[in-house]
Amino acid sequence: MPYDAPSDLDTFREEVRDWLEENCPPSMRTPQTEDEVVWGGRREKFKNPESKVWLERMAERGWTAPHWPKEYGGGGLNRDQVKVLNQELSRINARIPLHSFGLWMFGPALLEFGNEEQKKRFIPDIIHGRTRWCQGYSEPGAGSDLAGLQTKCEDKGDHYLINGQKVWTSYADQADWIFCLVRTDPTVKHEGISFILFDMESEGVETRPIKLISGSSPFCETFFSDVKVPKDQLVGEVNGGWKIAKRLLQFERSSISASGFGAARGSGALELEDYAKIHVGTDSDGKLLDGDLRGRIADHQMYAKAFGLTVRRSQEQAKAGQEVGHTASIIKYAAAKMNQDKYELMIEALGTEGLGWEGEGFDKGAKMITRAWLRSKGNSIEGGTSEINLNVVAKRVLGLREHQ
């Protein structure tokens, strides 16, 4: 049913509210720990059974991908309706039913560049969280210089044959499928890259976890030896993958940033200033005792607020038909800085309480923050480093030239 007029929007809000009231299980309205996050896929264990119910109900309505077309199982909502849905979800502190590279970056790219058969085949499984995707972009010799990738893909008549290595592949060991950049022509750089999909259970695929400074190991080295891939799993044209790759990176940057690396306020957890008040103390006026820290916290919170307003402004401008291309890089750069500053301040506000690693003697929440602080160092690396994003702004937005 199309809801276009504002009055319809009110009706829509009421319907959403009623539906959520009935369908969002109580335990899905509480803050969650990292191991409760639902990523979907064949191996999803659902630590809390209600998170399975929640995912199924949301996916049934297409609300895990509310603005995707209905014909592939999406919600078919317009921007205003999506906004209402999100407002209602955050009003009840609802958990995100599904975290997914499929939803955030691969799906949008496939909707734009995939053929009809591919969309029908892959999109519904993304929406329902049945397939977990990983991103096969980076290689040991091709990080920032992504187009320098070497993983070889040969045309063997009825199939492609893939050989090579990827690195930093987040969750490759838990993913069902990979969207992967491969080299189909070694004689040219950007024009010799293709975009291909395959099952991680294919013969010849091997993954090895890499441990991060935060202690967790969501990353893998991924090896491909003589992996056979059916030809209908190549997206777009042979040698035409770079265009898709770049577009997907834009989706990646925007989705990373829109969430501010998940740093959005109001998730029910304590905020930075709350920690500071508890661990640093306040004077009789309620002001933080450490005036310098207070000033830096305010500085950060203002930046965070400015960031949030900028994301909104860019959405509104896009809606009004104004050119907002490449704001993705500005926003990604700012989001990384903001999130890293936040965790630096968090650790400082916690004092020695923030220095625990594991075991007893430290608050559980504080230990999570310590890990998150370390993890945040990746924000200025993943999805394109801050330096690369500044390069993009300088060249594409400001038109500054390449060094001759």
Added chain:
Amino acid sequence: MSFVLTEDQEMLRDTAINFTRDELPVKHLRGLRDSGKNGADPEARQKLAELGFFGVLIPEEYDGVGMGMVALGQVMEAQGRTLASTPILQTACIGASAILLGGSEAQKQEWLPKIASGEVTTALALDEGSHHNPAGVATEAERDGQGYTLNGAKKYVQDGHHADVFIVVGRTFGEAGDTHGLTLFLVPRDANGVSVQTLNTVDSHGAAHLTFEDVHVPESHVLGAADKGMDILEPVLDRGRIALAAEMLGSSRAAFEMTHDYLQTRKQFGQLIGSFQALQHRAAKMFTDLELTSSCVSAALSAVDDQRNDIAELASLAKAMAGETVHLVSNDTVQLHGGIGMTDEHESGFYMKRARVQEALLGSASFHRDRFAQINGY
């Protein structure tokens, strides 16, 4: 909250940008400086009035154009671009707002049309020390039968050297530091006992120290309720801060554009300096901060028109962000221009000097960080 201009607002913005570019470029400010005019230009004031800029906030019934704060922000941003020295902030924003928010019907009828037509300009006489501190007012305002008698001194009053009427904040009750007990008075420049010491300021806009010695103010010139001046003063100051932030955004944008042009024309080592990555990254960071500041300014301007309840928070956000951005950009403008940027002949110094004044007016970034923290309860 709206981040996209209406057609009318866009038209006003274009008019303002064209006007300041053609009639009040930085060269004009330089001229005022070199000829000893100290920022005052009656001819420009007349033209601003003809364009309706003084009446942007004033409703049509008082001869204004009633377009609101977002619209005024466009005028402020335009004048910030060329560092134009005009009475718009003090008169069209602060003066008009004080009378609109605090004035009686009779006062509105008396003053607003005169402000809209450019006949009268105003200046807020508030601070008494070298830092913005609204509660710190000590100027005595004593009841004297038919009104009040003012005694005290105001420091660095922007436009004080040429405004026709001062909006003086006096203390009718309590002592310096109290937020209650303040009262606002309209005091004509030529009232007995008012003396004006003109100041030459680093930005060439000029200002004044004012002294009030047994100045009699009739009851009809009290603005708003006695002792409750803060109720009007705070919202008026917030409008001023937001408008000033818009001006600062304009200055930052213009300084950035000048630098951006230079990066694309100046060659060293056989290369455009803009191709050096160290400079590209500085430019990209400046641009990012400009974008963030622009969002804050738009949000704050439209919050006033929408009468939202977070105007104070957004005003502090906008003023503080604009303050940091204008310093970053104006300092880098000098640096990236190299030696030429240090010369008086070049325009970059004008931006840097004005930035310092903009920062000090109506609360520095650190004043507003403190206020932001306070509003948010820490």
